[in-house]
Amino acid sequence: MKISLIETKEINKYDGLIVPIYEDKLELKEMDIPLEKLKETKRFEGKAGKTYKMTISSGDKLVEVVLVGLGKKDDISYRKLLNTLADGFRSLKKENIKNMALIFNNDNIEINDINIKAAVESIMMADYKFDDYKTDKEESEEISLDILVDNASNFEDVKKEAMILANSNIIARNLVNQPANIMNPLKLSEDVKKLGEEKGFEVEVLGLSEIKELKMDAYLSVAKASAIEPKFIIMRYKGDSENEDILGYVGKGLTYDSGGLSIKPTSGMVTMKSDMGGAAAVIGAMCAISEAKVKRNVVSVVAACENMIAGNSYRPGDIINSMGGKTIFIGNTDAEGRLTLIDAMNYIVTKENVNKVLDIATLTGAAIYCTGDAASAAISNDSEFFMDLDNSFKLSGEQIWRMPIFDEYKELIKHEEADLTNTAGNPGTVTAGLFVGEFNGDLPWIHVDIAGTAFAKKGNGILSKGGTGIAVRPLYYLAKN
Ligand code: BES
Ligand code: ZN
């Protein structure tokens, strides 16, 4: 896909046009489209999320036009903008149109940073499709999209940032979409090394012996039944050498989750390549942060491993240790993510000197009951830090919802025979998060559960089926702002 900002009024050089229009500003000065008639006949009224495709004749050419309804001007959000523009693009792509323009130089929609950014991000993300393993792919011509504006040079920087963000989101989607027989801990660590070299962040990978030396017993308990060794991946980006502060990100990196001895049914297992969605989010964010040269120090870690079954599997009923020294009763081997996260959390807090920390994970099926696929669920011990994250999500058009931490919940993670239990009961999303929070060293901390948002059952708007690259852009903004 090639995206350019172009100053032209010659719309008949394109085969397809995307025309965004507000419901309460239903006018187009420079194009001859019968908007009044369309409204009268209720075919197109500019209502949010509605698109209308028509063919117009311009000169000696037929041009496909998709009108994209933005709804009322006061109700527009970045999220709506992204998804409706993506729908418009999808409808032209379906017609196999390769040469298209997005009309911004009318009075239909303001030419400003936000709208240009939304256009670039939305269309790049909507164009993504995972087909690495299709052997009958046709080589198809690259799509070229011109965004028609009045003053292109003013928006080149915004376009560049939007491209970095969309590309980083796609990097995360690709990592998640690779099947687990390919994307194992070793492959993940190799891919991160390459990304670090390409984008400009430092990568250190610890192998089995170093993980043992660090006494990451909880992480090792999960990893040990796999034929493939765990890899502890550390990514460091120093964007602000005058400042000591370091923001820490921890991503869950289960390249596959079979459930272990508490085995999942096939229906639950079949998408478990996505159990490294948290890792993909922090890796994608590191790519964006370093490519855009954000002025902030950020360290991210991923305790990559597989939750498998073998004679040496950890068992329900076991009591294990952790790097932080707390003992844990294993009620269920499928609650493995939190065990890998606590050692990663303990590591980043005690060894990397971060002063704020966020962990992100496809952690609980319960999160799907809380917020579905519309929002990621979160808990936090610091309202100011959470507000920064909430704003970062809004800037990206993604949604997050903070769950409460009542005193009663804090009791649930305790165990009679061990310090903690990995199966603390309801509300499962909050108690899983609190378990991880036990190791946050009392720093400002946010836990984000993306079990409902990391993997899409079908493609829609900016999302394609499979990995969503969720939280990559919010984690970029959190570092930047
Ligand atoms: N990886 C799963 C959570 C998950 C479920 C992610 C569905 C995406 C979609 C996690 O490791 C898990 O299995 N959690 C258990 C915990 C329970 C045994 C306490 C769950 O949520 O059922
Ligand atoms: Zn599990």
Ligand code: ZN
């Ligand atoms: Zn899991």
